[in-house]
Structures are given as structure tokens and as C-alpha cells.
Amino acid sequence: QQQVKQSPQSLIVQKGGISIINCAYENTAFDYFPWYQQFPGKGPALLIAIRPDVSEKKEGRFTISFNKSAKQFSLHIMDSQPGDSATYFCAASISLGGATNKLIFGTGTLLAVQP
């Protein structure tokens, strides 16, 4: 119940295309859903995050779509660029009103944007 399932494992997209990565969870107590981007040799960087009270959040070319009833959320990268090539992780946490920040991570998606 603590798992977050992420797909696909890898993704190849042409420059200018849309990259879509999906995640699903079981535990309805999760109340915070971030996406992280990680380049080789670096730590994960927070991209964008959403809470269950909204269905969509957009920041620049990055959009999170959240479907509470289906217990799924996805990351859309519009106008994908070669510089977006990285590993992307979804995550979820049960914050208990700020009592903890433990993140449960998905398995990651290796994105390659071809020029």
C-alpha cells in the first residue's frame, strides 16, 4: 500500500514533442505528490508538486495532472528539449499536517529527447 508505481521505465521523445510519465498509488492517505528530475551525478531536483485538492498544476512547460478517483497522477513535459533528457521520479508522502516529510518514490523514468 506504500508503493508508487511509475511507468514507463524509459521513454524516447522527439524534440518539440510531449513527454508523458504516469504514476499510480494505492494509499489514499497520501496528500502530497512531487516530481523530481535527476541528471547523472546529481541529486534529484524538485520540479513541480501537487496536492489532492486540485486536478492540474502547470509551471512553464511542466504540468501535473491528478486524478484522485483513479489514484493516478502524471507529468507532462510540453515542447520537450534535449536538455530535458534525465531520469524523472514521481513521489508521494503522507505529511500528517507537517509531522513528517517521508517520501515514497516511484522507480523512475529515463527520458531521452532526440534532437
Place this chain on the structure above:
Amino acid sequence: KAGVTQTPRYLIKTRGQQVTLSCSPISGHRSVSWYQQTPGQGLQFLFEYFSETQRNKGNFPGRFSGRQFSNSRSEMNVSTLELGDSALYLCASSGEGRAYNEQFFGPGTRLTVL
């Protein structure tokens, strides 16, 4: 603001030894979490500290321990190292208020156990 810093960046140890990793959070952040990243298991939560108190712990053996100091800096220790402890160890810090969930990661410490 300076980001999360971790030292050392690379470590090579042999089985049976112990190791201490250090993390300095973003200035003003009091919550520090540690994660282990491996190709096989992915990113796994180790523990979290807030104001010098451990407030959450993952499913790791007792060989893994940590602490936090009054200036919010944190250390984690792994005793009796095993080959399977080879991993990237990541530290993350977060603030309070509306941003309390936003965790910012350091570059990690790459530990190799021979």
C-alpha cells in the same frame, strides 16, 4: 541561499568498516531526511530528523543510524559495512509553513564498499 551540501562526495570503504556522512541543510531548514539510492532498489527513505529528534525511520537495519545537531546539520553512520551498502546516499532538507513538504536534495555521497 546556498543549497544542501554533503560531504564527502565520494567514499571507498571495505567490508566491516564504518562510515559517517555529513549533511548541511539549506539555511533556515530544520527538517533533514536521508535516502539511499541504488539501481536495484531505487530511492528509499532512511530517516528524518527535525529539531534534533528523529521523527520517522525507514526499514533499514540498526547498522544505519543518524543524528542532528542544534544547527540542523545532520550526520548518518553506517557500521559494519556490507557490499550491499554501496549506494548514493542523499540528504534532503525542507522548510516550514506552506513549504514544509518541499524537499531539496543535496548532490549525494557515493559510497563504494569493497
